[in-house]
Amino acid sequence: MGPTRGRLAGLLLLAALPPAVEEAVLVGVGLHAARGLAPQASAVWPYDSYHDLRWLLVYHDSWPTFLVGLLLLTVLRGVLSAGLTGLAWPAGVPRPSWGWLLRRNLEVALLAAVVISPWAALSVAFSAVALSWYLFASLGPMLILAPFLLRGGVVARWWKGLPSIELFGWASLNFVVLTLAGALISGTPGWWTVLVAGLAGVANGLLWQRTVAAAAAPTRLRWARVPVAPIAIALALAGAIWAQAVIGFAGDGQREWRPPILADRLPERVPHAVIVLGGHNSSWDGSPSADPRVERFSYRGLDAQGRPLPYPPEATHRSLDSSSALLADQVQAVHRRTGRPVALFGQSEGSMVARTYLERLPRGPVTAVVMFSPLVQAGRTYYPPPGHSGWGVATGWQLRAMFWLAGLPLTAEDEPDSPFVRSVLINAPFYRNRTLCPVAGVRMIAFLPTVSAAEAPPGEYSRIPVYQQPAFHGGLVGDPAVEDRVVAFLAGEPVEMSRREYGLLQRLGAAWQTPPLALTLNPVWSATREGDPAMTGRVCEPR
Structure with missing residues (x-):
């Protein structure tokens, strides 16, 4: 009763x-x-x-x-x-x-x-x-x-x-x-x-x-x-x-990452040279791609001959600004070597490096960008670096304690204050608002697994073409149908496919999102001139 x-x-x-x-x-x-x-x-x-x-x-x-x-x-x-x-x-x-x-x-x-x-x-x-x-x-x-x-x-x-x-x-x-x-x-x-x-x-x-x-x-x-x-x-x-x-903080869970665009030759109808950017904790042993027009991005930079250096997983932990500066050098080297316009093909962190490059540095010969599993509206929360106070200070120390304890029996690959994570936190207004925004003179597309719908609060998340397909984070690369769409995009064809369930999944995840920190509250962010999707539900908006 x-x-x-x-x-x-x-x-x-x-x-x-x-x-x-x-x-x-x-x-x-x-x-x-x-x-x-x-x-x-x-x-x-x-x-x-x-x-x-x-x-x-x-x-x-x-x-x-x-x-x-x-x-x-x-x-x-x-x-x-x-x-x-x-x-x-x-x-x-x-x-x-x-x-x-x-x-x-x-x-x-x-x-x-x-x-x-x-x-x-x-x-x-x-x-x-x-x-x-x-x-x-x-x-x-x-x-x-x-x-x-x-x-x-x-x-x-x-x-x-x-x-x-x-x-x-x-x-x-x-x-x-x-x-x-x-x-x-x-x-x-x-x-x-x-x-x-x-x-x-x-x-x-x-x-x-x-x-x-x-x-x-x-x-x-x-x-x-x-x-x-x-x-x-x-x-x-x-x-x-x-x-x-x-x-792991980037969740790619892959080491030697070799998508089909590295293993197969590009059709002649693709006019670009392509730089392929791996995700967080990826690695590369220096093995060449099947097509000389396709080159692997190196998180260690170039050698004296302008060729990308092999890199271990730890090299991907550098800040996004630092990686984008290395990418700028490699873009120029590839353009000089091939005489072609350059397309960027990025996975997870690699797509964020490409987007940072477009924002922070001269685009030069880059005319196309393909973003696989980009971090959708990253930087919605904050915690200060050690020795500083600010929003989320106790959260930061709790995460550090958890990572330290996890590292006792195992070798921890990531930490909450790695240069990569801190670069996302510091530049959060940009990544929260402009990751999937158009850039003048550059064709862009985002390939989004449907699981990413849970990563973004309900509302607008992109103003560039998107191709959505059921998959987990990082799971779209290697799908033959997706690879065909990538080649079509690089060849200049219009590519876009939005799935109806994406918006529904966004709404179903709304209850379990962490409340975002308003941009205007954090002194680290308040000087930026960005709109806040947390308040408006829209992206690519000026303040």
Whole structure:
């Protein structure tokens, strides 16, 4: 049996108010890209804590601000959850005292802050480099931990035994509801989103009713003597530390990268010489391409004869500005050698190097650019370098600690302060706003895997032609149909293919984005003359 009508009305009102108030604030300040997060303000554990921590890790500018904010959020979350739990308590089951519920939910709020914080920090890293692997990795533990933490706020010996399949099902349904609510909000205009957020809060209240009933109902536990919850929590903490070692900041996961454009000769109808730029952690042993018109870009530069040098994976960690300067030298060398206009073919980081070159340096003979899996709206969050204060200072040190711990048993290939990552953070206004913007005199196209839809907040993301196809990050290179489209583009033919589901996937990912830091708040960015897609939902806009 559920709670009485009066308590049910109070439960639904208490669950609806936080999302509606947060949504009203977001609409009022115009933070377009974060509107889909509001329904999580009254969600069940741990989605509520994941919501709180993402806001805190982005929007603090000093250690005192972070510590005070963490204390306040923990207390408010514990008090709100105690109220929701008490109002949701089933009528046929004896309810603990309000004091017990308050103490227990404050304890769960503190535990959730500790367990969820590393995963929330990884989601901030995702927003910095716009890599979907981080987003997906940070969501898995939420689904696994939800039934354990839900029992923690309801029963005394919650750490022993497996939660019921019913509890797991209701907690998973809340994930679905939050995802759909974020998608609906992202497609709803103006102040109507406040109503949608309030209705999502009502759905949260009903799910609190079901989850509390499932947790409080006397039932025979499986593995009743096994401390399953501490084991799950320990695995979640360990997973957060080692996840970044598996994924890597650029996520290409490839060493000797050799796409078909290097292995096959170009048709005669292609007028360009082509420079092929590998992604992060790629390497090259110096082996030549099949066509003398195609040359590999070297992250180490050129030798005395103007030929690209072989490079190891570590060479790709240099800043984008430094890599683009090396590219400028190689463009001139290739143009002198072949007498042809130059086309750039970049994968992931390589596409970002090409785009930085077009912006920072004279284009010279470059007349075409092909971008595979570019980082869509990178630089949405920030953390300062060591020894400096600023927005996200605690987040930066948390990421450094996680990378250090991950490097104890393994050799860490990346670090949160590598020149590549710092160049994205420092020049975030440009990469957030102009990565997929046209450049006069240069034909451009972006080949986007559909997974990149989760990397960009809902709204505009490109004003150059795009070719979209189902794939993961870096997965389009090598597809024969895609290679044919690349050759057609280099030959001067119009190429473009947008998929209808791309926009839908953008909206479905809206609830799980990290809130972006407004460009005008960060002194490191405020002097730039760029529009902010986080506020407008549009790219390529001047300030």
